[in-house]
Each structure stands twice: as C-alpha cells, then as structure tokens.
Amino acid sequence: MQELHSLQDLGNVHLLGIGGVGVSAVARLMLARGLAVSGTDAKELPVLDDLRAAGARIAVGYAAENLGDAETVVISSIIKAGNPEYDEAVSRGLRILHRSEGLASTMEGHRVIAVAGTHGKTTTTSLIAYMLRAAGISPTFAVGANIVSLGVNAEYGQGRVFVAEADESDASFLNYRPDVTVITNIEADHLDHYGSVEAVHQAFYEFASLLPESGLLICCGDDAGSQALAVRMRRERPDLRVQTYGFADDADRRLTDPHPRGNRFACSLEWGSGEEAELEIALPGNHNLLNAAAGFAVGLDCGLEPEVATAGLGAFTGAARRFDFRGEAAGVRVYDDYAHHPTEVQAALHAARAVAGEGSVHVLFQPHLFSRTQELHAGFAAALSEADSVHVLEIYPARESPIPGVTSELVTRGLTTAGGLVGRDEAAGVLADGAKAGDVIMTIGAGDVTEQAERILGVLEERQGS
Incomplete structure (x- = not known):
C-alpha cells in the first residue's frame, strides 16, 4: 500500500505545472493549511494571480533556480525528466510527490x-x-x-x-x-x-x-x-x-x-x-x-x-465544459462539452436532443489522443451518428506522438449521418451555415475545440445582423 505523507512533514512545497486545474487545486488547499508554497508554469494564466494573492511565490518559465528552498516537489503526470526543475529536484534528492499524493496529504x-x-x-x-x-x-x-x-x-x-x-x-x-x-x-x-x-x-x-x-x-x-x-x-x-x-x-x-x-x-x-x-x-x-x-x-x-x-x-447549475451553454444567436443555441469517450458523447447528444426538441443537433467533434482514437473510433462514430450532422477536426494530440494510420478519418468513415472532415479555419462557418433557428450546435472534445464555440457564435451573429 502506498505510503501516505503527512502535511506537517512536507516543509516548503514547490509545485510544477501549478497553473493546471489539478495542481492548482493542491496549491490552494496547501496555502489554506498554512504551508509555504511556490510553483512554476510554462505560461502566465489567470489562476496564477489568484495563487499569488493567496501567498504563493510563482514563476513563469521553468528554471532550476525556481525551486529555491523547496523541501517537497509536487508534479503532475505530464512533468518528466528533462524539465529543469524536475531534474534539479532529483539531483538534490528532494521528496517528489505526484499531484494525487500532494492532495492526499491535505x-x-x-x-x-x-x-x-x-x-x-x-x-x-x-x-x-x-x-x-x-x-x-x-x-x-x-x-x-x-x-x-x-x-x-x-x-x-x-x-x-x-x-x-x-x-x-x-x-x-x-x-x-x-x-x-x-x-x-x-x-x-x-x-x-x-x-x-x-x-x-x-x-x-x-x-x-x-x-x-x-x-x-x-x-x-x-x-x-x-x-x-x-x-x-x-x-x-x-x-x-x-x-x-x-x-x-x-x-x-x-x-x-x-x-x-x-x-x-x-x-x-x-x-x-x-x-x-x-x-x-x-x-x-x-x-x-x-x-x-x-x-x-x-x-x-x-x-x-x-x-x-x-x-x-x-x-447546482453545472461544471465548466459539461454541457456548457455558450450562447445563442440567430435562434441557434451553442453548447460545449468535454466528452472524450463514446459513452460521454452519447450522453451529451441525448441531452442535446432533449434541449433541441423539434430542432436539429449539429456537432463539431475533435478526437482526443491518437491512442484513444485508435481504440475507440468505431464507438465514437456510432455515438456521433445520433446527431443530424457531424463534422470532425483532426486529432488533438495532447501528450502523444502520432501513430501511423491513425487520423480522424477513422471516425468519419464510420459515420452514418451527414458531415465529414473539416479544417480548423473553416469549421465555424460550416457549422453555422448548416444550422437554422431552433437548432442546437455542440462543440465536443477534450482539446481546443472549445475555442470554436465562440467562433461559431460570431458567425451566427454576423448572419443575424445582415
């Protein structure tokens, strides 16, 4: 059984990837428990100002000197050898905890x-x-x-x-x-x-x-x-x-x-x-x-x-990116959902059907991870085919390298509804042009497809104003 770490034994804690939703949660709770907290992220994010206001010392851009007097380092799964702060922590022999171990201590x-x-x-x-x-x-x-x-x-x-x-x-x-x-x-x-x-x-x-x-x-x-x-x-x-x-x-x-x-x-x-x-x-x-x-x-x-x-x-009115209502224009309602598994996609579309009533449901889907697409592409195609039209962006790779032969075409080949592959730049126009008043458009996936919701609304608003 995994050793549990007492909060009082951690000393000064430095968190790598502190702007991430999981690691920032650990930082918030450690600060509330009175620990000295510092951390680094690759880029400036809104949450970092909240953590600074709560007393954390935050750096943007990884460098060995950012560890300061840290005694414990907390990392997420994406932090690997080669990160200068991770390598420095290893060389110093510091205690290194996974994010979940840090959370468990709180x-x-x-x-x-x-x-x-x-x-x-x-x-x-x-x-x-x-x-x-x-x-x-x-x-x-x-x-x-x-x-x-x-x-x-x-x-x-x-x-x-x-x-x-x-x-x-x-x-x-x-x-x-x-x-x-x-x-x-x-x-x-x-x-x-x-x-x-x-x-x-x-x-x-x-x-x-x-x-x-x-x-x-x-x-x-x-x-x-x-x-x-x-x-x-x-x-x-x-x-x-x-x-x-x-x-x-x-x-x-x-x-x-x-x-x-x-x-x-x-x-x-x-x-x-x-x-x-x-x-x-x-x-x-x-x-x-x-x-x-x-x-x-x-x-x-x-x-x-x-x-x-x-x-x-x-x-309770919901969590971010869980059937998240993003707005309405030209009589078309736009929702965004984090669904990245066929069962989740099916549940999101069932909810969309209930909301749309007599209207149609149109989907912009972005597969997440090459490995997941390779394993589940048939399930995605079956679930997505419950929509009236489905357009699919290229795979969002996240932490993965491409797998030969694994593309979004694996999903589109199995669709039994209207649609197909669509490029990032044309997606908003294609989705907006295919919808009419009373319809629902959903952007679905765990990647940056969420950004397309605002673009779709922009196109719909232009149509409404013309």
Missing part, C-alpha cells in the same frame, strides 16, 4: 468522499460539494474543473468532510484513503496506461478495496462495470456498506419517471421502505439525474434530510 483529519468513474466524476463531485455547502456543512473539496456554481476548483472548508474527484487515468486514485467511495461507471479508457480492459476493472476493484471497515461504497446500478463491482464487494467485503443507484428495479436508490420540466429535468427517487422524493435539477439528461442520485445517497449518509439534499442538488 485530506488528513477529514472524512473523505472520493468520486471516481470513467465518466461523470467531475459533475458528481461538484454536485456533492455544492449540496453539502448549501446545507451548511462547509466541506473541503477538490474538483478537476473550474466550477461556476462553486466559484473555484478547490476550497478549504471548516467542516470535517473532504470531497474529492479521484482520477483513474493513471491509477493515481490509489493514493487516496476514502471513507466513502462513489463509482459512477467503469469502461475501457486510458488503455495507453492500463493496456487492457481487465486492468481498468482491476484498478477500480483495488480502489474500492481501500475502504475501511464500515466504509460506504456507492455504485451506479445501471452501469455493468459498476454493478459488477458492487456485487463483488458485497461478496468479498461483507464489512462494507454497499449501495446502488439507478433506473434499475433493484437499485437501492431508484429513479423513475424521468422527464423534462421547462429547462430543467426531474424524476422520482425512491429508497428504503417506501420513502420517496422529487428530484429536479438544472442539468439536462438522464445521466445527470444519475449523477444527482449518487449525490443524494452521499447526502443521506452525511445526515442531510432528503428535502435539504434535493434542494442543494437542484440549485
């Missing part, structure tokens, strides 16, 4: 609620944090996105509850020691790290196994992987409390009658011996009702009255 003394899953973990973590804050519990939280409803991606609260998004992409979620674990779903992803679907499932099993005696495991009963984990843990760990949620008839927290209500979504939620509540949220789609049901289960475990839990969940 959890000391808290009751930890960790949310993991292939999809939905950011929204579910945010829903839980917002619900608990609205109920007056004042949780500490760390989320892997900027959350409009919360105002920040991490905050040190006055209560004993710590809510954290647990990232499975590199198995670093095994560095946490949760008391409550939420598993939204388990599917094939990040195979560049795991190598096989079986290894992904094994990692989630090991994560669930970290729960202590009487710990609570909350699993989505509608997802085959999550449900299988619940069954296995009930068999192998009878000391745990295991609960399921979903539309399935045998779910412990059961959703029924999902339906739109104006711009909101609602359903009935049943649990226990005939207990029932009305759940209404501001986020579209059945997948978000499931995320809220997971939050409701956590709320009950934290001692909230059902009506307090549902009120908090209903007031």
Whole structure:
C-alpha cells in the first residue's frame, strides 16, 4: 500500500505545472493549511494571480533556480525528466510527490468522499460539494474543473468532510484513503496506461478495496462495470456498506419517471421502505439525474434530510465544459462539452436532443489522443451518428506522438449521418451555415475545440445582423 505523507512533514512545497486545474487545486488547499508554497508554469494564466494573492511565490518559465528552498516537489503526470526543475529536484534528492499524493496529504483529519468513474466524476463531485455547502456543512473539496456554481476548483472548508474527484487515468486514485467511495461507471479508457480492459476493472476493484471497515461504497446500478463491482464487494467485503443507484428495479436508490420540466429535468427517487422524493435539477439528461442520485445517497449518509439534499442538488447549475451553454444567436443555441469517450458523447447528444426538441443537433467533434482514437473510433462514430450532422477536426494530440494510420478519418468513415472532415479555419462557418433557428450546435472534445464555440457564435451573429 502506498505510503501516505503527512502535511506537517512536507516543509516548503514547490509545485510544477501549478497553473493546471489539478495542481492548482493542491496549491490552494496547501496555502489554506498554512504551508509555504511556490510553483512554476510554462505560461502566465489567470489562476496564477489568484495563487499569488493567496501567498504563493510563482514563476513563469521553468528554471532550476525556481525551486529555491523547496523541501517537497509536487508534479503532475505530464512533468518528466528533462524539465529543469524536475531534474534539479532529483539531483538534490528532494521528496517528489505526484499531484494525487500532494492532495492526499491535505485530506488528513477529514472524512473523505472520493468520486471516481470513467465518466461523470467531475459533475458528481461538484454536485456533492455544492449540496453539502448549501446545507451548511462547509466541506473541503477538490474538483478537476473550474466550477461556476462553486466559484473555484478547490476550497478549504471548516467542516470535517473532504470531497474529492479521484482520477483513474493513471491509477493515481490509489493514493487516496476514502471513507466513502462513489463509482459512477467503469469502461475501457486510458488503455495507453492500463493496456487492457481487465486492468481498468482491476484498478477500480483495488480502489474500492481501500475502504475501511464500515466504509460506504456507492455504485451506479445501471452501469455493468459498476454493478459488477458492487456485487463483488458485497461478496468479498461483507464489512462494507454497499449501495446502488439507478433506473434499475433493484437499485437501492431508484429513479423513475424521468422527464423534462421547462429547462430543467426531474424524476422520482425512491429508497428504503417506501420513502420517496422529487428530484429536479438544472442539468439536462438522464445521466445527470444519475449523477444527482449518487449525490443524494452521499447526502443521506452525511445526515442531510432528503428535502435539504434535493434542494442543494437542484440549485447546482453545472461544471465548466459539461454541457456548457455558450450562447445563442440567430435562434441557434451553442453548447460545449468535454466528452472524450463514446459513452460521454452519447450522453451529451441525448441531452442535446432533449434541449433541441423539434430542432436539429449539429456537432463539431475533435478526437482526443491518437491512442484513444485508435481504440475507440468505431464507438465514437456510432455515438456521433445520433446527431443530424457531424463534422470532425483532426486529432488533438495532447501528450502523444502520432501513430501511423491513425487520423480522424477513422471516425468519419464510420459515420452514418451527414458531415465529414473539416479544417480548423473553416469549421465555424460550416457549422453555422448548416444550422437554422431552433437548432442546437455542440462543440465536443477534450482539446481546443472549445475555442470554436465562440467562433461559431460570431458567425451566427454576423448572419443575424445582415
């Protein structure tokens, strides 16, 4: 089992890539706990001014001398040998922690609620944090996105509850020691790290196994992987409390009658011996009702009255780049979504259909990573084909080098709807020209496709003014 590091033993902490959403969250919490914090990022970012105001010493541009008197260095997965500050830390023999280990140190003394899953973990973590804050519990939280409803991606609260998004992409979620674990779903992803679907499932099993005696495991009963984990843990760990949620008839927290209500979504939620509540949220789609049901289960475990839990969940308005409404022009609504797995794409399009009503849904999609596109291109094509038109940008490489033969054409070949490949410069015009009043346009992907949303709105506004 991975060694846990006590916050008081870290000394002066220097964070590499401090402007990133995950590392900046660690920095915020360490500053709030009174640590001396410094850090570096490759470029100037708005979050750096926030960290400076909180007391951090920030440098832009990596150089060995930036480490100063650091005793511990925190890094993200993208920091490698060859980075001058990383190399300097190694040469000095400094303690080097992964971002997750740094975050784990800030959890000391808290009751930890960790949310993991292939999809939905950011929204579910945010829903839980917002619900608990609205109920007056004042949780500490760390989320892997900027959350409009919360105002920040991490905050040190006055209560004993710590809510954290647990990232499975590199198995670093095994560095946490949760008391409550939420598993939204388990599917094939990040195979560049795991190598096989079986290894992904094994990692989630090991994560669930970290729960202590009487710990609570909350699993989505509608997802085959999550449900299988619940069954296995009930068999192998009878000391745990295991609960399921979903539309399935045998779910412990059961959703029924999902339906739109104006711009909101609602359903009935049943649990226990005939207990029932009305759940209404501001986020579209059945997948978000499931995320809220997971939050409701956590709320009950934290001692909230059902009506307090549902009120908090209903007031949450969303996380950045999760079906994010970017604006409307010429009667066309434009949304942006971070979806980068076929299941996420399908969920986003189901939500778009519900919002569009009689209108059409048009998508600009950008595949993320060569390895993911190689493994999942058929699934992407099938999911995207639910839209009325789909145009696809070239692959966003992020941390990867190209793989021979792997291009966005793998996705477009499998499409059964209108569209095809489109260049970055022409994309906004193509999408805007294909839409009419009442339609919905979505930009989808984990790369810089998000920038296209504003460009599309600009073209639509020009059309509206002409």
